[in-house]
Each structure stands twice: as structure tokens, then as C-alpha cells.
Amino acid sequence: MTFLLELLGATLRNATPLVYGTIGETYSERAGVLNLGIEGTMYAGAFFGFAAAAITGSRTAGLLAAIAVGLAAGALMGLLTVTIGTNQHVAGIGTTLGLIGISEYVNRLWFGSGQGLSRIEPYPPWEPLGPNNVFSQYGLTYVAFFLLAPLAWWVLARTHFGLNLRAVGENPEAADSAGVNVARTRYAALMIGGALMAVGGAFFTLAALGSFTLDIIAGRGWVCIALVIFGRWRVWRGVAAALLFAAVYALQLRLRILEEFQAIPFELLLALPYLVVIAALVISGRNVAYPGAYLKPYRRE
Amino acid sequence: MSEPDGATSVLVELRAVTKRYGSLIANNGVDLSLRAGEVHGILGENGAGKTTLMRILYGLTRPDQGQVLVDGESVTIRSPRDAIGAGIGMVAQHFSLVTPMTVAENLTLGRPQGLLIDLEAARAKVDEAADRFGIRVRADARVADLSVGEQQRVEILKALAGDCRVLILDEPTAVLVPQEVSGLFATLRRLTAAGLAVAFISHKLSEVLDVTQRVTVLRRGKVVGTVATADTDERQLATMMVGRPAAPAESAARSPGDTALRVTALDALGRQGLAALKGVSFSVAKGEILGIAGVSGNGQSELAEVLSGMRLPTAGSIEIDGRNIAGFNPRRMMAAGIGRIAEDRYAAVVPDLSVAYNLVLEHLDEFRRGALLDETRIRANADEMISRFGIVSGPDDPVRKLSGGNLQKVLLARVLSRNPKVLMVSQPTRGLDVGATEYVRGEIVAQAQRGAGIVLISEDLDELLALSDRLVVFYEGRVVGELAAAGADPEQLGLLMARGSAA
Numbered sequence: 049m050t051f052l053l054e055l056l057g058a059t060l061r062n063a064t065p066l067v068y069g070t071i072g073e074t075y076s077e078r079a080g081v082l083n084l085g086i087e088g089t090m091y092a093g094a095f096f097g098f099a100a101a102a103i104t105g106s107r108t109a110g111l112l113a114a115i116a117v118g119l120a121a122g123a124l125m126g127l128l129t130v131t132i133g134t135n136q137h138v139a140g141i142g143t144t145l146g147l148i149g150i151s152e153y154v155n156r157l158w159f160g161s162g163q164g165l166s167r168i169e170p171y172p173p174w175e176p177l178g179p180n181n182v183f184s185q186y187g188l189t190y191v192a193f194f195l196l197a198p199l200a201w202w203v204l205a206r207t208h209f210g211l212n213l214r215a216v217g218e219n220p221e222a223a224d225s226a227g228v229n230v231a232r233t234r235y236a237a238l239m240i241g242g243a244l245m246a247v248g249g250a251f252f253t254l255a256a257l258g259s260f261t262l263d264i265i266a267g268r269g270w271v272c273i274a275l276v277i278f279g280r281w282r283v284w285r286g287v288a289a290a291l292l293f294a295a296v297y298a299l300q301l302r303l304r305i306l307e308e309f310q311a312i313p314f315e316l317l318l319a320l321p322y323l324v325v326i327a328a329l330v331i332s333g334r335n336v337a338y339p340g341a342y343l344k345p346y347r348r349e
Numbered sequence: 350m351s352e353p354d355g356a357t358s359v360l361v362e363l364r365a366v367t368k369r370y371g372s373l374i375a376n377n378g379v380d381l382s383l384r385a386g387e388v389h390g391i392l393g394e395n396g397a398g399k400t401t402l403m404r405i406l407y408g409l410t411r412p413d414q415g416q417v418l419v420d421g422e423s424v425t426i427r428s429p430r431d432a433i434g435a436g437i438g439m440v441a442q443h444f445s446l447v448t449p450m451t452v453a454e455n456l457t458l459g460r461p462q463g464l465l466i467d468l469e470a471a472r473a474k475v476d477e478a479a480d481r482f483g484i485r486v487r488a489d490a491r492v493a494d495l496s497v498g499e500q501q502r503v504e505i506l507k508a509l510a511g512d513c514r515v516l517i518l519d520e521p522t523a524v525l526v527p528q529e530v531s532g533l534f535a536t537l538r539r540l541t542a543a544g545l546a547v548a549f550i551s552h553k554l555s556e557v558l559d560v561t562q563r564v565t566v567l568r569r570g571k572v573v574g575t576v577a578t579a580d581t582d583e584r585q586l587a588t589m590m591v592g593r594p595a596a597p598a599e600s601a602a603r604s605p606g607d608t609a610l611r612v613t614a615l616d617a618l619g620r621q622g623l624a625a626l627k628g629v630s631f632s633v634a635k636g637e638i639l640g641i642a643g644v645s646g647n648g649q650s651e652l653a654e655v656l657s658g659m660r661l662p663t664a665g666s667i668e669i670d671g672r673n674i675a676g677f678n679p680r681r682m683m684a685a686g687i688g689r690i691a692e693d694r695y696a697a698v699v700p701d702l703s704v705a706y707n708l709v710l711e712h713l714d715e716f717r718r719g720a721l722l723d724e725t726r727i728r729a730n731a732d733e734m735i736s737r738f739g740i741v742s743g744p745d746d747p748v749r750k751l752s753g754g755n756l757q758k759v760l761l762a763r764v765l766s767r768n769p770k771v772l773m774v775s776q777p778t779r780g781l782d783v784g785a786t787e788y789v790r791g792e793i794v795a796q797a798q799r800g801a802g803i804v805l806i807s808e809d810l811d812e813l814l815a816l817s818d819r820l821v822v823f824y825e826g827r828v829v830g831e832l833a834a835a836g837a838d839p840e841q842l843g844l845l846m847a848r849g850s851a852a
Contacts, residue, residue, distance in 0.1 A: 208462040215447045215458050222445035225409075226459030226507070227430040335622070337449070 053181035063294035068248030069272035070286040072241035079237035080217035080341035084140025087269030088147030093246025095151035098253035098260040114250035122242025126235040133345035170258035186255040201283040217339040220346040296321040366415030375401040377570040383546040390557040393567035408432040438508025439517040448493040498529035527843035605634035609802025615665030625651040633802035640817030648826040657689040658682035688769030700749035705731035734762040754785030824849035
């Protein structure tokens, strides 16, 4: 029983950055832009969030810095894919490479000469129900599941902004002829999405670890891309997909230390969550309806 | 603009509008006035400038010269938003609807915005339109689930929701079955009775005579004249439109011979993996043109793909000369004697390759020397085809630069030079002007006279009736009726197409 409760707690914790990333990517893609800058945006969010917190001594300043970096990264994607109309794959991978490079460079400038790792005091877990295996989580985790996910769904489904966002992602010509500003809507979606991705990255440095290490995101941005497709561009299905991945991830960590699994190379177990995502994509990802204007820049004739 | 009629007021007026695209003059000093309470026909061939003129009025294109007046005052219309603000609405040929969304959501899009979507307001608009104009659509239906006719009604509702007083309809009947056309006309009469002006773009004379009060005819960007519908007839309008009396298309007497193609109990799945063809059987005789009628999406595209080897049937047989060729790949289908003119012309060519290469693309094996292409013979073949089919281009021009009519000639040349036993033609004249249409139809008839069996798939009912000897009607993947084309009852045909039964 304890094992299961611990597993559940770890699942929620591991899923948190993925929920931010997946919802952020969902917003971008529902507006018609595949944002492959997600990996770099999470990375830059992790680093600059940490750096701002380390320099000012305020975790709130760190979080705000991460949000600012995410907004900027989203605006950069907007400039490349909406205003200039470049290929979205190239723009996204370029953004990721650029942001990772900048983060590592500034890291060496600011923290490179020190002895050992710089650390900040991370956010403490919050236990509203007292000592507890499940509800001992960071504030960002509660926000992700109880505030962000319902709010993100509500905005998409119920507000005018959400309607416009979905329309420019499905049929920008129709949205334009109805008087919706396609470029502005896509910029907004990319910037909101970027801010969420960056917060997802900052979760590692500001909450889970309290320090910044190279390769801290380790491909979780790419995982989010797959989770969005697995979730068929729905907020709730994306959250469920993130939970599935995180559950398998937490499970393999625990299996590694069990006697019975010592014979299996731990690298195989480490690959398990990724294999599950691939399998899930293969099973459920066929014939999915992509947003109608996916990957297409919009130009009025 | 000659006949005096002081009682009705002019809502919108275009004065001396000119629009150039490079050396082409799309509109040349066009004058047009739309009055409250009238359906005003805009008649002309493809390329006469009808659509450009309406795009100018709706703010999708800026004119080089000329004025737009609304209620007698000069206005500048830069975007659809300006047009909507001036009370002008438009239903384009290609609908601009967000198909995964509901009707109500589509009506809400772009409306004055609060924070939340007010779907109740949209539903109220739908109810009001049903009461006032007889336009019936379910507000909560997903647009993708609606028929083309219903989607058109949603487009009209969108324009009405913008409080338009002038409604532009660009070839609205091109996509409709006969029953839907009469429903649309009834709606238009109620709209004009309520004081709206409707601009009705068409190149179908009978419809223009049926529904309009005045007609403006365009030819090569210029106004030939505006006439009151009551004072004119088909002959006069046709002469104004093409500059000479149009020759009626006729199916020359042919004597069908032995069976060229026999299809038996054919089943196939469609793109979504659902059954698209369900036990389809028919046969075509040598020298016969068999027309496949039906509203688009009832299995015609899948039939074309199966007959050309692009889609595998799940059951049934396809016989040519008594040999079952079902399940052959495209190359073997061609070798067995099937020629295909595809629905999507651009998918049938490599747009960046030259006319000469595209002409030999389907049988490169015959144009090689060892492993290399035989450029001399490819060139000679191109020269021959260009002169025989009257293709207006050089052999080295990339195909993407060709007009629709010339592209179709390239495709015809490629297929017809093989003398296929069976010719499968999909939408052969869609988007072509009158001259190219006549040419293409003439070639199809000539193939039948040569003795080929022709399967003609078309959404243009007039074309099917004019060319075919016999018609089969497709409905939801089945053959629901077969009738001789000569003397076919349009009413019965329409019912078969729309409901799958004539009763």
C-alpha cells in the first residue's frame, strides 16, 4: 500500500513539468504552429529561473524570469514562423539549439568559475493533509493539476480567445474572413505556450533540485511533443498522457532497486517509459485528426 | 443600367472599376449597381472577371482604379471586415468554414467579442433565420457532418449574422443537387423580399433566367451589357457571353459494341477505413460513355482510384477482355488498357518538370536507351503531342506554369496517345473555360467513337447528360439507379442523387 501511495506521489511529481510542457505545446499546435523550440524553452526556463533566483535570492523572481524567457522564446517562434513564415521544423530546432547554447554559455560566465555546484534553497513541499505520501507536493504541482489544467481547458473551450485560437489553427482563411487577426492570435498562443514550457523547465531548478545541471531537461520537451499527439490536442487527454509517462517512469525507478530486477540492465528499465510512449503513439496515433492548418504559414492572397 | 426604375434604391454601386494582374486586365472599367430587392445575375465565362469583381466588392482584392459607392457615398473597402461593416456579405465558391466546429461556433467567430463565447446569441440567429428566410440548419451540428448544401446555408447565415444588406453568391449552385438548388432559390426570393440585394454569379443560363431580375454580362473583363431578365432569353445571353451563339453539346450517335469493362460486386474501403464502395456492379460497352452521377463523396473518387489501381478493392472483380484485373497496381492497370484522367490534375503531374517529361512520365520504359533517357525521342514526342492537342506551351516549360485548360490537354495527350481500351475520366472540365471545355468534351466523344469504353465521373449534371449514353447513380457507395441519358428526368435523377431512391 505504501508502495502504491509513494508511486502515486512520485507520478504526480514527475508529471508536473510534462503537464506544463504539454499544455504549452497544445496551445501552440492548436493555433497551427508546431513548436519544436519546446526543448530549448524548457532548458532556458530551467537555467534563467535558477540564475535569477540565485542572484536575487528570491524564488519568485526566478519564476518570473522563467516566464519572461518563455514569453520571449514564444515571440521568437512567432517572428520566425508567423511573420517570416519559415519552415516550422527548422525554426523550432534552431530555437532549441540557440536557447540551449545561450543558457550553457551564460551558465559558464556566471557560475562556471565557482567550486562545485551553485545551489538555491528550493521550494519546500506543501502538505495540506499533514504528513502524507501523496499530497506532499511542490506548489507548482498543485497549480499544474488543480489550476492550470482546468483553466487551460476552459479558455480553449469557452472563451472568445480560445475560439479564435482553434479557428486560426484549423482554417486561418475562414478566421481571417470572419475578421480574426490570425497573426496576433498565433503570437499570443505561442507566447502563452512558451511561458508554460519555461515554467515546466523551472520546476526542476526551483522546486525539484535546487540547482542547475547540464542536460537537465534530458529530452522531456520532445516527450511533450509525443504526449500532445497521444492526447490528440486535448488538454485533459494530454494531462492523462503525462501521468501515464510519469507513472511508468516512477515505476522503473522503483523496480531498479528490487532484488528480482537486478539481472536486468538498468538502462533497459530506463528506456521503459519511452517505449511505452512509442507503443501508445503507434496504437492510438494512427488516423488522428491533426489541426487543419498544422505546419502551414498563413498568407492572405 | 438603362431601364429607369426609380422606385427601388441602389444599395451598392461600382463605377469604372479596373483591376490588372500584370499584363492581364481582369476588370476593365466595370460599372455595376445592385438594388434593394433584386437578385442581380453576374454572367460570364471562366476568366471573364466575375469573381475578381466580387472580391473587390468584398475587400479581398483592391482595385487599381474606380469607385465603390454604398448608399450613394464613396467608401474604401480594404478588408472583409470593412465590407461586413458596410453591410456586404459574401459566400465564396470555396466555403470558409471551420469544419471541426459547430454551426453556432462558426457564427460566433469574429463577432464583437466579450470574454466568453455567447453561443445562445448564435442559436437565436439560427432560429430567426429559420423563421424569416426558411433557412434551416441545426445550430449545434458539427459543420464537417453537414452536406454541402447545408454548409452553404451556414455561409449564408454567417453573412446574415453580419447584418448584411448585399449578399454576394459566387457560383452557389455548382455544388448543389437540383432539389437543393430550388431550396436556395426560394431562400433568395425571401431575402430579396426582405429588401436585400443579391449578386448571383453564374455561368448557367437557365439558373440566371430562373432567379434573377436583372443580368449583367461580362466578357474579358468588360461589361457587355445589363438587361432586365424579363426582356431576354438564353440565346441572347449566350451570345453576349461568348460573343457568338454557343453550339449546344450533343452526344453524336454511336453504336455501342461488345463489353469493354465489367465491374462486378466491387467493395472497397475509403480513406477513413469505412466502406466506400458496396457491391458496385456495372458494365461499359465499347464505344459507350457511361456517366457516374452522384453528389460528391458517395464513392465516385474511390471508384476512380480502384479502377486506376491506386486503391485495392476488398472484394469483387474488374474485367477487361474477360480478364480479371482487380488488385493490379497502376502500372499493370495501364498495361491492361485502362487510361485515367484524374480528378486532381496537379496530383497527376510533377509540377516542376517540363511538359516534355510529364508527357512520358507514365511510360518512361519506352523512352530510354539502356539506363538513360532517350532525350531525342522524348522531345519528338512532346513536339508531336503539343501540335496534335494544341497545347499552348513550349516542351521545356514547367507544367506548373500552364493554365488549367492546357494542363488538362497535357493529361489528355499522355493518356489518349496510348489508345486505351477503357478511359476513366473524373471531373474533366471542372474549372475550365468554355473553349477548353468544348475541346475536352470533343476529345472524350472522339475516344468513344474510336471504340473505347468511357467511364465519366462528373459533378456537372449538364455535362453528364450532354455526353453520356447511360447514367448510373451512386449513393452512399452503391449503385442506386441506372437510366438512359437521353430523356432522363432531372427530378428523378435529383431524387436518386439526394436520397438514393426515386420514390
